[in-house]
Amino acid sequence: MPRCLKWLFSFSLILLFQSATYATDGYKLWLDYKTISDSALLKEYQSLLGGIQFYGNSETIEKASREIQQGISGLLGMDSEKLNGKYRLVIGSYSNLPKDIAHQFSKELEYLNKEGYVIKSISNSIVITAKTDIGVLYGTFNFLKRLQTQQSIENLNITDSPKIDIRILNHWDNLDRTVERGYAGFSLWNWHQLPEYKDPRYEDYARANASIGINGTVLTNVNSNALVLTPQYLEKVKALADIFRPYGLKVYLTARFSAPMEIGGLKTADPLHAEVKNWWKNKVEEIYTYIPDFGGFLVKANSEGQPGPQNYGRNHVDGANMMAEALAPFNGVVMWRAFVYSEHDTTDRAKQAYNEFVPHDGQFKDNVIIQVKNGPIDFQPREPFHPMFGAMANTNLMIEFQITQEYMGGATHLVYQPKLFEEVFEADTYRKGKGSTVAKVIDGSLHNKKITGVAGVSNIGTDRNWTGHHFLQANWYGFGRLAWDPYLNSEDIAKEWVKMTFSNKEPFVEKVSAMMIESREAVVNYMTPLGLHHIMATGHHYGPGPWVSDLSRPEWNPVYYHKADNSGVGFDRTPSGSNATAQYAPEVAAMFNNLETCPEEDLLWFHHVPWNYKLKNGHTLWDGLALKYQEGVNEVAQMQATWNQLENDVDAQRFNEVKMLLNIQYKEAKWWQDACLLYFQQFSKMELPKGVEAPAHTLQYYQNLQFPYAPGIRPQW
Amino acid sequence: MPRCLKWLFSFSLILLFQSATYATDGYKLWLDYKTISDSALLKEYQSLLGGIQFYGNSETIEKASREIQQGISGLLGMDSEKLNGKYRLVIGSYSNLPKDIAHQFSKELEYLNKEGYVIKSISNSIVITAKTDIGVLYGTFNFLKRLQTQQSIENLNITDSPKIDIRILNHWDNLDRTVERGYAGFSLWNWHQLPEYKDPRYEDYARANASIGINGTVLTNVNSNALVLTPQYLEKVKALADIFRPYGLKVYLTARFSAPMEIGGLKTADPLHAEVKNWWKNKVEEIYTYIPDFGGFLVKANSEGQPGPQNYGRNHVDGANMMAEALAPFNGVVMWRAFVYSEHDTTDRAKQAYNEFVPHDGQFKDNVIIQVKNGPIDFQPREPFHPMFGAMANTNLMIEFQITQEYMGGATHLVYQPKLFEEVFEADTYRKGKGSTVAKVIDGSLHNKKITGVAGVSNIGTDRNWTGHHFLQANWYGFGRLAWDPYLNSEDIAKEWVKMTFSNKEPFVEKVSAMMIESREAVVNYMTPLGLHHIMATGHHYGPGPWVSDLSRPEWNPVYYHKADNSGVGFDRTPSGSNATAQYAPEVAAMFNNLETCPEEDLLWFHHVPWNYKLKNGHTLWDGLALKYQEGVNEVAQMQATWNQLENDVDAQRFNEVKMLLNIQYKEAKWWQDACLLYFQQFSKMELPKGVEAPAHTLQYYQNLQFPYAPGIRPQW
Secondary structure, eight states: OHHHHHHHHHHHHHHHHHHHITSSSSSGGGGGGOOOOOOHHHHHHHEEEEEEEEEOSSSSHHHHHHHHHHHHHHHHHGGGGGGOOSEEEEEEEETSOOHHGGGGGGGHHHHHHHHHHHEEEEEEEEEEEEESSSHHHHHHHHHHHHTTTTTTOOOOEEOOOOOOOOEEOOOOOOSSSSSSOOSSSSOSSTTTTTTTOOHHHHHEEEEEEEETTTTEOOSSHHHHHHHHGHHHHHHHHHHHHHHGGGGGEEEEEEETTTHHTTTTTSOOOTTHHHHHHHHHHHHHHHHHOTTTOOOOOEEOOTTTTTGGGGGGGGHHHHHHHHHHHHHHHGEEEEEEEOOOOEEEOOHHHHHHHHHHHHHGOOOOOTTHHHHHEEOOOOOOSOOOOOOTTTTTTSSSSEEEEESOOOOTTTTTSOOOTTHHHHHHHHOOOOTTTTTBBHHHTTTSTTTEEEEEEEEEEOOSSSTTTSSSGGHHHHHHHHHHHHHOTTTTTTHHHHHHHHHHHHHHHHHHHHHHHHHHHHHHHHHHHSSSSGGGOOOOOOOTTOOOOTTTTOSSSSSGGGHHHOBTTTBBSSSSTTTTTOOOOOSOHHHHHHHSSSSTTTTTGGGHHHOOOOOBBBBBTSSSSHHHHHHHHHHHHHHHHHHHHHHHHHHGGOOOHHHHHHHHHHHHHHHHHHHHHHHHHHHHHHHHHHOOTSSOOOOSSSSSHHHHHOOTOOOTTTTOO | OOHHHHHHHHHHHHHHIIIIITTTTSTTTOOOOOOOSSHHHHHHHHEEEEEEEEOOOOOOHHHHHHHHHHHHHSSSSSGGGGGGGSSSEEEEEEGGOOHHHHHHHHHHHHHHOOEEEEEHHHHHHHHEOOOHHHHHHHHHHHHHHHHHTHHHOOOOOEEEEOOOOOEEEOOOOOOTTTTTOOOSSSOOOTTTTTTTTOOHHHHHHHHHHHHTOOEEEOSSSOEEEEEEESSHHHHHHHHHHHHHHHTTOOOEOOOOTTHHHTTTTOOOTTSSSSHHHHHHHHHHHHHHOOOTOOOEEEEOOSSTTTGGGGGTOOOOOHHHHHHHHHHHGGTTTEEOHHHHHHHOOOSOOHHHHHHHHGGTTTTTTTTTEEEEESSSSSSSSSOOOTTTTTTOOTTOOEEEEOOOTTTTTTTSSSTTTHHHHHHHHHOBOBBBBTTTTTHHHHTTTTTTHHHHHHEEEEOOOSSSSSSSSSGHHHHHHHHHHHHHHSOOHEEEEEEEEHHHHTTTOTTTTHHHHHHHHHHHHHHHHHSGGGGGGOBBBBBTOOOOTTTTTOSSSSGGGGHHOOOOOBBBBOOSTTTTTOOGGGGHHHHHHHHHHHHTTTOOGHHHHOBOOOOTOOOOSSOOOHHHHHHHHHHHHHHHHHHHHHHHHHHSSSOOHHHHHHHHHHHHHHHHHHHHHHHHHHHHHHOOOOOOTTSSSOSSEEEEEEEEOOOOTTTTSOOOO
């Protein structure tokens, strides 16, 4: 064959060899700009894109420019310098654009906030502009996404702004690089070698976050260590902040409430004590000398043994406002967690955060934002929305999701969580009548809030593919997208991610996104159907443990939550029980209180129901429960079947890795079904209905399983 | 340009993009078969290599075949199917080769052991053969190495056999994936997801080991956990063993001596107790049902708090032989560590292993092998050879090196350890007169041993480049090479590694290998010159701590080892002191005892010397010590200078990562110099000599530094 073909051949061989070993290990996430395989479309894009002109000279613009070059050389398989198509790309912030172009955007700019962007076709150009260079970077990623997802780039007229201010990851990372509830390896932060050694992965992390609009990261665990506030560590934090800054990613830290004593040598951490206030004031000033755009603190106080203002007879307002005062001069914020439940409070744990915080509505300073978990217990496969949403009209309030799957199978189970996030955002609080959705509470529109935020507990670790399971990258991705716009549709997000990450091929996108959407209901069904919750094994929460009843704190025991007995199962939170429903708006409370109107998916969350209670489908509760477990297992089997059909559409490495994990997920779903049904059957004393597989082992077998080294907990070494 | 060139262009772009992001992250180790850049040589190889014929159909032969295909497609940039040069490659074990070819090798085969191989040119063929398929695999890697290092492949006549039976890595990996003394991330073994999830990295690990002749791996920490011997974990171990087997890599486990009580429910672990013997017998039988070629146990008994036979008034012979009896029917071995020192024994720690073991020479069973550290203390930058070498003529005895750098800066310092290994192997024990080198003790030739072995404590972790520092891959590589043949030259190994890993370009190879060779003496100089030892900080051993004197056990304190006072510094191990020298052969003892003949590199190991003692170079001990520290720092500066010259010869990622690490190494070398000289100066009361930089801080500053989260120790979370 002709020499150049010979070379082409050898090149492609090496290329194949490389892609077989690299391009498919998942490291590149949704930013793997594989050359477009549809040659007609490839030609069309090549014919439409001309030269590229960047305006502005900030580091952020450099990153945007590098991104375009990488994107074009990958997607279009050609050097962006060589583009000679119809439209030139004009990229830069409003103030940097040539006046003649800029003036055409004054109208659009009015509608943007400082992170928003415009992408618009004008005469022979496609212009990407914004009020800030960060907005330009976001717009650049969006433009590339249009190519990745094979959309038209003609007659563009896109304006988009984030609907929420703080879009932030919470890393529960410890200074020894272990990660609490981490299932994807260990912490990305190599504290020992920082600040001198800058792992290239730090920038890849910031870039991935920027590509989905995440603009903040809390580096350290909410179960915090004061050492990170010492100069020795602030130097290291600064090194990370400097790498993240061009990507619009602000750094935050967890502040241990007792730090003034542990690293400040004070005798107290009383927030009303002058010395303490002063210590925090000086500490914050010191932090800003290292990191001029430091974001602020995340605080877990008087929760699960963490120190807090209550140790000194003060309340959350005293604690949060004290720190807020220190941060205010620098525009820093305090994210104060509402996740509190006292071992001395014998009432329903689900009621405690509301009871402790709502009475203080209006008392928190403007730069305090209360961080509330999506549900009233703790990141279960399904929870009703947290009653605090909408209940604090005069307090900044943000939502906390747990992207890492503490209660959903760690990194081993494919669970597409944006479906869960969407369900929460769409829930109606009725605080201002029908349509007062959680989304409107969180984006601030319901009560016109000063600061808004969405936090996600990170599922990212040192694993090569970042999240342990290739499909759990979609949860990081989808979290970012919904934090930017909580009104997006989770199915659209799934399809977008599949196209960017795997393939634009039609049946493939349909099948895989359908599998993802189904996965969330599957995990609810095989773990905690019909409103069951917190029946996981102790400590690591890996696997079922509905029988656990011997833990020191009542509300740590699964039996506290399911209350199964011969009369039935479920937690009565109606007025006849804990009356937790009273914390919701009257319309919502009424709906939950009434067995007829309470959604069956929340049935056992709110009601203690007899085993022979008739469900809407005509089955008894016992039969319905058993059938739900079976349904969950069957859904995982369906996911396996779907994936196995797709072997030829996915590279070998990702196909096999996902296949192995789906096999584990199926095995564990069955384990959940068998263990839970055997346990509850002791009380229902009823036979398994037709269509439900007999358990593989005895109840005792499941009760005896031990997993002392399950990941995500304090190392046992 | 013509269409195919256009395509070629786009291909090469993607290729460049990929190699920029992948090919250079170090994951491929020394097996990154980059296409040969010397086009003349490339053509020559292409013209010499014809078709490839494999004989045999074992999994191992499949691996060899895949390796050749990968190697050829990478190195020669062409599909191995397409080769049409002068010599065909004929590859297979003796018994599988066609008779007409096989009979030409009967002579060579005689000289081979079961892992050896022959590579020989005959008429129009190059034949790679061996007695076993594993030998064939080793020969295949050797042949590819000839291409990687650009040697001639004409008139080949190579026969090579490993000189040592057990060439094994010891992983100090815990079941929670933390690694004791691990500095390259966390454990490769994802116990939680095994056996179902088989990380592709497991095979890459086995393949890398096979490429350098390593044939065994101990998966678990010598500070062991009995759980790994339970069925729950044996299933996981089996999964790894199945992946490693085709690469000739046998799996071993650490056996916790008290396992019969912890997982067997017995009341005792007394090795002479019938129930205990029986428990181990059954346990071993059970293990072999999972892993038919299980290698055996590594045992740390009655050492640093580990349980052992002495807890029951028995001795090491009783303990080791009891396990050996259980393993013998399956040809398993017991590697019993000699690293013992009692907190109740007030004598010199350096003497204790010898005292406890040598009296038992001849009493250990044939499948017991005593594992002895290279020196009498604990993996210091330099130690004299261990006196047990050559002292147990009738006992199998293997050497243990620490590839991971517990006492040499973790993964942050570039220290080329094969230089250290070589120094130990070349040391002369004089046990059978001059020339009784440690190498001859270890390869069994001195006393004609039944089993021989070399162990290396692994420096491998989850870091993308395996060893944390690109250059520390050379220590894994060089360990394997010297375990195969302890008479190899460490400089040749360095050059070979540089060519395979970076480039064949002279003077690059010269400069980099010279830097590597120098690095070992550098770390001795800036940490522990002239025979100083064990003056590292407490626990993590990160940084200097010569002042530490408050630890519960005397021999844990640096002051125990340097004994600095106004009269001088050093540990008198001559007859006037601990008389540890009496444990060496008379010729060696005499050399060490006499100040005139004692090598100055071991001076303070064996002698307490006055500060004004005159060194051979005419300097006083104090001046000489100070100048040695300075020399070490200067050597690191030289390493930095060398590396910085080479920016254009190395890919950007590896260049920058190594550069950042060399900067840390320089900073820490200076830290060592300043802290140690300030400390010893309190006793010498002498000025720093000319040419030695003044310390940057006060002694107190260095004494106050704290690193609670230095890696490699029990997590502090």
